[in-house]
Amino acid sequence: MASASLLPVNGDFGEFDSGGRNSSLDDRHIMDIKVRSFSSNNASLYKKRKISMEGDFSSCEIRSSLPVLSSLDYYMEPCLKDLAAREAADLGYSSRVPDFTVGRVGYGYVRFLGNTDVRWLDLDRIVKFNRHELVVYEDESSKPEVGQGLNKAAEVTLIVRVRFLSLKEGRLDDIVKKLKESTERQGARFISFDPSNGEWKFLVDHFSRFGFNEEEEDDILMDEATPVQDPVDMNGGEISDVDEETYMDPVGPELSHSLPAHLGLDPVKMQEMRMLMFQEEEEIDDFNGIPLRHKPSSGKEYIKSPLQNSAQKMSHRSSPPIARKTPLALLEYHPRSFDSDNHGILMAQQNKGMPLKKLKADGFQLDLKHETPVTGSHSCNIVDAGLFMGRSFRVGWGPNGILVHSGTAVGSSSSRSVISSVINVEKVAIDKVVRDDNNKVTKELVNFSFDAPLNLHKELNHETEEVGVGSFKLKLQKVVSNRIMLPEICRSYIDIIERQLDVPGISASARLVLMHQVMVWELIKVLFSERENSGQSKSLGADSEEDMMQETKEGPPEVDLEALPLIRRAEFSCWLQESVYHRVQEEVSSLDEFNYLKHIFLLLTGRQLDHSVELAAFKGDVRLACLLSQAGGSMMSRSDVARQLHLWRINGLDFNFIEKDRIRLFELLAGNIHSSSHDVTVDWKRFLGLLMWYQLPPDTSLPAVFQTYQDLLDNGKAPLPVPIYIDEGPIDEVMSSSTKEHFDLSYYLMLLYASGASKFGFLKTMFSAFSSTYDPLDYHMIWHQREVLESVGAFSSNDLQVLDMGLVSQLLCQGKCHWAIYVVLHMPHHDDYPYLQARLIREILFQYCESWSSQESQRQFIKELGVPLEWLNEAMAVYYNYYGDLSKALEHFLECANWQKAHTIFVTSVAHTLFLSANHSEVWKLATSMENHKSEIENWDLGAGIYISFYLIRSSLEEDNNTMSELDSLENKNDACKDFLGRLNDSVSVWGGRLPVEARVAYSKMAEEICDLLLSDISEGPSREAQLNCFDPVFSAPIPEDLRSNHLQDAVSLFTCYLSEIAS
16 A cells, blocks of 8 residues: 655655555555654645655656645555656656556555556545545546546445454355445446455446445445544554544543444434433533534544543543443343344433333343354454443353453454453364364264373373372372383374374364374384393494384394484484475475476485485486485595585685585585575474484484584574474464464473483473464373373473363363363372362362263263262252252262251252152151261251151051050150140241241141141040140141131030039
């Protein structure tokens, strides 16, 4: 994009010029405009002249013939400076400018095809960009004939403000169809529409007006009131007095929560809403002194937020600002509809006494259909959170990794200011590893990513450590192995990954990471495995690493112990060749067949000596082939080549007569790897290979090789060992980490081998997700690598809980709670956090109870892990209690020995239901199961103890031969019933509102039955007084009033008889 407008500043010129135009919408929104302050005299000179060019041009005629363009947000290509310079160099250039372009920032641009005569054109008057339209020669009387001036064929690009949700909802095809229809209706030819930046391109034969009418804008779902870039921002914060009618100088800070600007709202409606909610606040004027509600607004003008204007106005007042009233309660909430023309948001409650009106039974909801990474917005869910929820609104996590907040992600590159009125709903993409190229979760990927590796891990040898957690015991596990078994373990993990690579639909980035994991397991095998030696030693006299590798593969395992470092070096050399083979082949395939010397050099970077020698011999370069056959061999041959190069230099040989690539090969054969690769880009693995193969002696140990590379890296003389997804990109995923902080896992393995477990200090960085994958939440394979390395004694650590919890989170996201608990039990015990594993397991059991309890296989697996059954039952009890299945909740509370909670549920929810349904055996079983622990239960005698007492008293009253000797007389029966009925009354008082009506009915039934049984034996009383005393507890019993009246009549009759007997 170019902008041509020159300002004279004290004899100098400050230029508006942003270089070439870019096709990206975002690039056109960003202009590097530098404006120097100038005096009022220079300002008036600018207004009179409009343009002034830097330096002295050839003549006044050139300056006067150039076009005029003074608007700040307009630009043209070529810019005025370039146009003047070309005119001075080529007289008449302005009359035949090719592909002349005029544009406006944020609106679009027009490119006039062919050569265009731009002399004496007043572009400010001729070309006008408005919202979604372009007008060239608005005044028909001044329009030239077709083909003359700017009334000619051109390519027009307009920036269309299409709502983001419209594209999300699959309406893209419909929008493109309507754009084509609009283009053809105006006599133009449609070219394309790019939804990523909103560019609508079409061809015109001549000009009048092209763009949308109001009906088309509404039909295509345009954003309303989208502001163009603030000229203040475009000027880098400085203000010019150019175009005063269009832009006024704002004073005061710009509000970051400007609702109309950020929410796409109509300022007039926003003002009406403000007047409704703050009725007594004084009227806010805009910066021109005109009341805002009377100021006309247009969607095609630069719109300033009324809230922003009010803040600017307030900054001018000398008196203290009037305090805002607390907003009235909301009457209704209308979520903004993207398919409707109704843009109302809130209605205020006019009368404080009016009840709140709820529009929908399900309340306020946000769309959660799509899943997005944490660095991107879920969707445009916009509402004023402060007005809608008030102080109750908080930022927090929801289920399954959903985050609701009103800010931006940490480290986000978005330049959008944080505003409190935008609610972001995001879902952490924690399951990328099991999604295919179509973003669908597949069972095969789930199996190969989690189930298969963990099953393999479970089959390895383990040792257990019992840890006390209160009265319970946890069995912490740890994998134990040895370095002799390491190759077999690595091979098993590689088989799983290779089967995963065969799953169809894997994305290219995921495939790259999987192939890298295969090479990491191979490297672990090479660096940390050991050979089984039967005691017979055999000296290896191989001359090269390749011969040594062949003999170790074909021959017996008995080798000389002194040769083991050389064997490991040979194995590492083969691993390095295999790692870089595909990179070498890719670069070789891009070369032409005539550049065989560069071809040979690339082959040498991958140590493909056979191919390089064959190629040199095939090209007839026999001497070079002989030298190549000794590449990386003895130090004597390297010194000979180095001495020859030195002799050539001291003797003044002109190297210009020798091919540059041949000199490069000689330098490499001499061991000068920096000289041979100073202008060639080589990745870090090939550089390490060049260092080991051609510079260092062939008997250098691997630790020495790695240390040499580390020293060169520290001095900036070696390429950074960046992770594979950066080194062998491109990767579509946006990276949020610095490559200077995270290196490749292979590099850390080399450092671990070189330094040993005691001196290695990069464990946390080594086992971060970024060292092996672009997904910051993927720990599924690196956890296994840590476990295997630790099991063979490569290192020991108890502070890698982040790695463990990363895998636990992934497993829980897939509903694999049993494996998550399995991983937690493999977390090493830490003295500072002795109950860490117990707390994690209980949290998993409680939060994901529905998942593991519904699958018998998971529940059985968790039991086999040694997790206390009480924890499982407690989690299930809380789950069933939450969902109202109180019978099952009681059962599990009894199983987990939570006697108090079980007793409460029994008394308030379960017992009366069973009693009224005559299921007395179940009531007796449940009550007696808690009786042995009644000392731990509060109000036992007024709860479950009542039911036990009822059954015992009823049984004793019903039987002729009493089972309890204390009830063999009427007085004892009366005392027992009186005590029981008194406890019933006390129970009602103690439990109060927690007892439902049904429980009170059950109490009444028990009291009624006991009273009937007591009064049925009243004739056995030794005296009338004893008989009359039996009615005392009956009158205070919780029984219906009609029954109480009947018993009262019986008591009166008995008393009458008693008086008669006394009188007689």
